[in-house]
Amino acid sequence: MKSLRETIAQLKPAVPTIALVLTQGEQDKHITLGTGINIHPYGFVVTALHVIEEQIHKFVDVSLQELVDGAGKGKLLTTANGLATADLAAVFYSTGPGVINRIALPIQHFVGNGQDDVCGLGLTIIEKDSVRIQFPTGSLGGSLELSQGDEIAALGYPFGEVLSGTETARLSASAGIVGAIVPSDGAPPDEFRHLQMDMLLNPGNSGGPVFLRSTGLVVGIVSSRFEPPDGSGPSGISFAVPEHCFRELMVEAAAQFNGEFTTGRFWNEFGPESRETAKTGLAKGH
Numbered sequence: 357m358k359s360l361r362e363t364i365a366q367l368k369p370a371v372p373t374i375a376l377v378l379t380q381g382e383q384d385k386h387i388t389l390g391t392g393i394n395i396h397p398y399g400f401v402v403t404a405l406h407v408i409e410e411q412i413h414k415f416v417d418v419s420l421q422e423l424v425d426g427a428g429k430g431k432l433l434t435t436a437n438g439l440a441t442a443d444l445a446a447v448f449y450s451t452g453p454g455v456i457n458r459i460a461l462p463i464q465h466f467v468g469n470g471q472d473d474v475c476g477l478g479l480t481i482i483e484k485d486s487v488r489i490q491f492p493t494g495s496l497g498g499s500l501e502l503s504q505g506d507e508i509a510a511l512g513y514p515f516g517e518v519l520s521g522t523e524t525a526r527l528s529a530s531a532g533i534v535g536a537i538v539p540s541d542g543a544p545p546d547e548f549r550h551l552q553m554d555m556l557l558n559p560g561n562s563g564g565p566v567f568l569r570s571t572g573l574v575v576g577i578v579s580s581r582f583e584p585p586d587g588s589g590p591s592g593i594s595f596a597v598p599e600h601c602f603r604e605l606m607v608e609a610a611a612q613f614n615g616e617f618t619t620g621r622f623w624n625e626f627g628p629e630s631r632e633t634a635k636t637g638l639a640k641g642h
Contacts, residue, residue, distance in 0.1 A: 360509060363572035364529050367565065369492035370394045371511045372446040373525050374403050374477075374563060376415055377460050379441045386460070387415055388516030388525045391564030392446055392477065393574055397490035399461055399479030400610035401446045402602070403563030404579050405468050408444065408475065446479050448491060449524065458524060467609045472549060473579050474602040476609050494565055496607065499575040499598035502551065506534045510555060510578055510596075512564030519560075530555050531569065535593065551576050551596040566596045575599055 358366070372394060376387040390407030394400065445460040461479040468475035482489050509532070513525040532555030539548045553566065557578055566576040576596035 357570045358572065360529075360531060360569045363567065363569060364509070364511065366572045367393075367494050367567060367574075368511055368527055369448075369450065370494045371527060371565060372401060372448045373513050373516070374401070374407050375445055375447045375460065375525075376412060377443045377445050377447075377462075379443070384460075386447060386458075386517065386525075388447075388513050388560055390560060390562040391512040391578070393494045393563075393565040393577065394446070394448075394491055395476075395493055395496060395606065396610040397493055398481050398488055399446065399491055400606075401477045401479065402496075402577060402606050403475060403477065404577060404597075405473045405475040407563045408466075412444070446477060447525075449527065467605065469602050469605055472597045472601045474577065474597055474606070476606045478609075494567070494572070494574045496574050496599040496603045498568060498571075498573045499551070499600045502534050502537065502575060502598070504534055504536060507569045508532060508534060508553065508555070508566055508575065509569050510553075510557060510561065510564055510566045512557070512561035512578065514558035514560040516560050525560075530557055530561070532556075532594075538595075548598065549601050550579075551598050553594045553596060554592060555594050556592045557581055557594040561594075 370393060372392050373386070373388045374390045374392050376389060378385045378387065389411040390403060392401035392403035392407075395402055443460075444463045446463065447458060447460045450457045461482065463477045464480050465478035466475050467478075510530045511527060512530070513519075514528055516525045519526055519528075532553050534551065535554040536552040537548045538550035538552050551566070558581075561578045562580075564578045565574045566578060567574045576598045578594065579597045580595045582593040582595070
């Protein structure tokens with residue numbers, strides 16, 4: 357059994373921001389949309405679909421498909437400060453004493469599960485001396501063995517660059533317990549599609565990994581938080597999509613990741629018509 361400190365150190369190199377990268381001249385501006393978890397050494401990141409599908413429209417008037425189709429080339433936009441190009445990217449950080457290194461990899465392909473608000477992002481492969489650079493990964497599993505009261509934690513980038521007060525987002529940890537297992541309507545208890553957590557999370561945490569404190573195994577990704585209808589303030593109740601709802605699709609898609617994605621069902625499985633209507637009191641976009 358590991359300590360929470362150990363599992364955080366183990367997992368955090370595999371937790372990138374999902375960001376909109378605006379480039380004007382030689383200057384890049386990163387706008388954090390949410391968080392992800394990398395599950396493939398060459399870059400296949402799982403996150404919440406709404407992090408991209410809804411959040412990008414707060415900043416640019418282009419579609420998710422347009423950004424992905426133009427990955428690495430940049431979509432030309434008009435901004436308040438003149439013309440800029442925009443890329444959707446996963447941004448990895450590595451830290452050392454007094455040093456923060458940042459690398460942004462444009463998103464080339466995606467696959468999604470609209471029903472559960474989950475998507476997978478295939479990233480641009482980079483090489484050094486003809487050798488592919490590999491990135492740290494997290495491991496999915498264990499959600500069906502969860503019980504009420506299990507100790508869990510989450511990693512994410514709440515409030516993005518605003519919280520850090522710099523051009524780089526700050527990774528933050530939150531800890532809590534499994535508050536409840538929420539089964540689907542009319543389904544057996546072991547087919548639950550929502551994990552209720554006693555954990556205070558904020559905008560920017562969506563898509564980030566929820567993991568067992570004792571092992572670091574990723575049991576789900578952050579999807580939403582409960583906001584009291586009377587507006588009385590943070591409830592401390594958040595929700596995650598358990599990994600058993602999307603693991604098969606994501607792992608199979610990631611296994612095909614070999615520089616170029618194939619066409620087929622993995623890249624055409626989601627759309628607005630397949631999304632479940634958000635339930636009253638569940639606030640996305642965080």
